Amino acid sequence: MNGAGKTSTIKAMMGFQPPASGEIRLFGQPVSDAKARLQVGFLPETALYSPYLTPAETLRFYGELNGLKPRTLEARIDTLLEAVGILEKRNTLNRNLSKGMLQRVGIAQALLGDPKLLILDEVSSGLDPLGRRELRTLLKMQQERGITIFFSSHELGEVASLCDRILILHRGQLVAEQTRQSLEGRVGSLEDYFIQVVQAGRDLMGAEEQEAAA
Numbered sequence: 001m002n003g004a005g006k007t008s009t010i011k012a013m014m015g016f017q018p019p020a021s022g023e024i025r026l027f028g029q030p031v032s033d034a035k036a037r038l039q040v041g042f043l044p045e046t047a048l049y050s051p052y053l054t055p056a057e058t059l060r061f062y063g064e065l066n067g068l069k070p071r072t073l074e075a076r077i078d079t080l081l082e083a084v085g086i087l088e089k090r091n092t093l094n095r096n097l098s099k100g101m102l103q104r105v106g107i108a109q110a111l112l113g114d115p116k117l118l119i120l121d122e123v124s125s126g127l128d129p130l131g132r133r134e135l136r137t138l139l140k141m142q143q144e145r146g147i148t149i150f151f152s153s154h155e156l157g158e159v160a161s162l163c164d165r166i167l168i169l170h171r172g173q174l175v176a177e178q179t180r181q182s183l184e185g186r187v188g189s190l191e192d193y194f195i196q197v198v199q200a201g202r203d204l205m206g207a208e209e210q211e212a213a214a
Contacts, residue, residue, distance in 0.1 A: 005172040006152035007045055010121050013150070014042055026117070038066065041115035045122045047106035051095030055081055055105045058094065059112055066113045080108035085134055099126035107135065111142070118142065120151035124158055136161055156190045166190070168197050176203035 012019045015031035029036040049058050056077050063073040081087040084104040089097060094105070103126045110118055118139075124132050132155075139149055139162055153159055159166060160180065168176040176197045186205065187193040197203050 005169045007121055009169065010119055010152060013119060038113060039116045041110035041113060041118045043106045043110040043120045043123055045125065047102070049094050049102065049105060051093065053094055054091050055086060055094065055108070056090040058105055059108060062109050063112050068113065076112060080111055083138060084108045100128060100131050103127055104131070107138070116147060118147055118149045118151070120149065122153060123151050124153065124155055132158065156194060160190045168194060170198050170201065175201060178203070178205065
């Protein structure tokens, strides 16, 4: 839901703004720790890249900022551009790419440093149905490699197909946290569950579990 606090949460996780309370750690370290952040791949909701660079030059720029060695970087550029489906556009200026293609550049950029954690904000924004399917396949491959993926999305079908654990934010508060497995057979769909939680302002299923445990 718009205004729920998803992007603010991600900004705090990345160290771009302080949390209102509490503390955020990445791999046991404060978010300000450079070594911890090198293990994170990040894609904001709106990624802006120089219109006068190509996808290959864009990845080369970010790879150099990440401290990747030239030989490693050049090999990863083509591998990632092929993985996101725009290898044939590697030398096309960004200003001549569609929004969906620029989103694919952003996904490749997030994977560039071979991260252990991917933080993605509205990752499927701008992608057509084919692009969404290809993205799901790519992200599932990263999961199989052991990469943790934390992402926000309005696309509940996308959440259901990718997530092991689901958190729902409402008006800046965490109102529900369930595993996908715990919801199977108990709700008609993730959309039904989301609407139930938001309308009640809390997780009724979670309350039932607490009562049963008592």
